[in-house]
Amino acid sequence: MIQDIAPHHYHNEYHHFEIQKGDCVLFYRKREVLMAYDDEQIVYPKYEEISKKEARQYSYLFRIDDCRYFLCGEIDETLLNLYHFESIQKMRKAQPKYQAFAGVTGLQLAEWYRSRRFCGCCGAVMVHSTEERMMQCPECGLMEYPKISPAVIIGLIHENKILMSKYAGRAYKNYALLAGFSEIGESVEETVHREVMEEVGLKVGKLHYYKSQPWSFTDTLLMGFYAELEGGEDITLDQTELSMAEWFEREEIPVTYEDCSLTNEMIMAFKEGKIHY
Numbered sequence: 001m002i003q004d005i006a007p008h009h010y011h012n013e014y015h016h017f018e019i020q021k022g023d024c025v026l027f028y029r030k031r032e033v034l035m036a037y038d039d040e041q042i043v044y045p046k047y048e049e050i051s052k053k054e055a056r057q058y059s060y061l062f063r064i065d066d067c068r069y070f071l072c073g074e075i076d077e078t079l080l081n082l083y084h085f086e087s088i089q090k091m092r093k094a095q096p097k098y099q100a101f102a103g104v105t106g107l108q109l110a111e112w113y114r115s116r117r118f119c120g121c122c123g124a125v126m127v128h129s130t131e132e133r134m135m136q137c138p139e140c141g142l143m144e145y146p147k148i149s150p151a152v153i154i155g156l157i158h159e160n161k162i163l164m165s166k167y168a169g170r171a172y173k174n175y176a177l178l179a180g181f182s183e184i185g186e187s188v189e190e191t192v193h194r195e196v197m198e199e200v201g202l203k204v205g206k207l208h209y210y211k212s213q214p215w216s217f218t219d220t221l222l223m224g225f226y227a228e229l230e231g232g233e234d235i236t237l238d239q240t241e242l243s244m245a246e247w248f249e250r251e252e253i254p255v256t257y258e259d260c261s262l263t264n265e266m267i268m269a270f271k272e273g274k275i276h277y
Contacts, residue, residue: 001213002091002260005098010105011063014133019058023047023068026061026106027075032085033103034075042099043083044069051078059128061109064098071110088217092260108216109133112146120144147219152191154178155210155266156202157277158229158247162270163200164255165245175255177263178245181220188223200245201236202229208277210269213262224262226270228277 003010019025024044027034036043047053047070058070088107091100116126119137126135126144135144155177156163164175180195182188193204210224235245248254253271258264269275 001262001265002097002101002104003214004259005064005101008065008098010098010101014131015060016130017060017068019047019060019068019070021046021048023070024102025050025058025070025072026103026110027072027079028107028110029075029085031088031107033088033091033107034079034083034085035103036083041096042094042103044099044102045076045079045083049079049082050076052076059109059113061106062102064102069102069106071106071113073110073113093258097259104216105214108219109146111219116144149218149220150182150188150191151215151220151222152180152182152188152195153222153224153262153266154192154196155224155226155270155275156196156200156204156229157226157270157275158233160250161247162250162253162267163202163235163245164248164253164267165199166243168239168241168243175267177266179222179263189225192225192227196227199238199241201238202233203231204228205230206277210266211262215262222262224266226266226275226277 025047026044034045056072056074058072061069061071088104091104094100116135119126119140119142121142122137122140124137124139127138129136133146165178166175178196178199180191182191189207192207196202196204205228208226210226213222215222233247237245250271253267255267257268
């Protein structure tokens with residue numbers, strides 16, 4: 001999956017670092033990241049390449065191995081001679097994987113900083129804590145931490161079949177598993193039961209936790225479950241959420257390996273016979 005970057009190591013603990021030569025700088029334009037390709041490998045601008053660098057503001061993000069990554073909200077136009085903006089969706093397949101992971105994780109933090117400039121209670125300008133990754137209002141004291149939304153991925157299984165679906169009205173048109181965000185006051189297990197009933201009108205029996213994945217494309221922490229069907233298998237489709245949902249025999253699953261998402265890994269694990277309940 002996209003976060004599996006070994007032998008590289010991701011360090012997300014916050015430090016109040018000052019930027020210096022050799023540090024990578026991430027620039028974003030909406031959902032695009034400034035980068036270049038060197039022998040088909042992602043390269044980000046370094047601090048020493050930036051014009052008027054001392055006049056710009058930088059926010060420390062994280063470290064991968066010994067390389068530190070900073071965010072700069074003001075685009076340096078002179079860099080456009082060497083770098084270009086690419087859609088963040090290209091990080092799903094770009095190489096090296098640790099640089100793709102850096103690009104999409106940086107976007108999650110960039111969006112959080114952009115949307116937390118002002119206090120949601122009193123409207124004052126927020127300031128960044130020097131001790132932790134937190135924005136605080138100097139007037140009323142409101143504290144805001146990075147947005148992380150819990151959600152579930154559900155591999156619903158019945159005998160030798162798994163239920164796969166396609167989203168309605170979204171750019172992503174490939175096969176997926178059932179999924180949904182947890183609501184206030186419910187456990188993630190309850191989310192699984194509710195989402196399956198809402199989207200396809202089916203009942204869930206036993207749950208089997210698989211694994212989790214940080215998914216910065218949507219500020220989400222995904223938790224994957226395989227679920228055993230309880231009762232009938234006839235589908236009642238929620239057409240506002242899904243364009244289709246269908247049972248697929250293990251040997252007939254029309255999905256191939258993609259080293260990025262929890263959804264794909266769960267589908268392939270079932271297809272390859274690694275999952276039996």
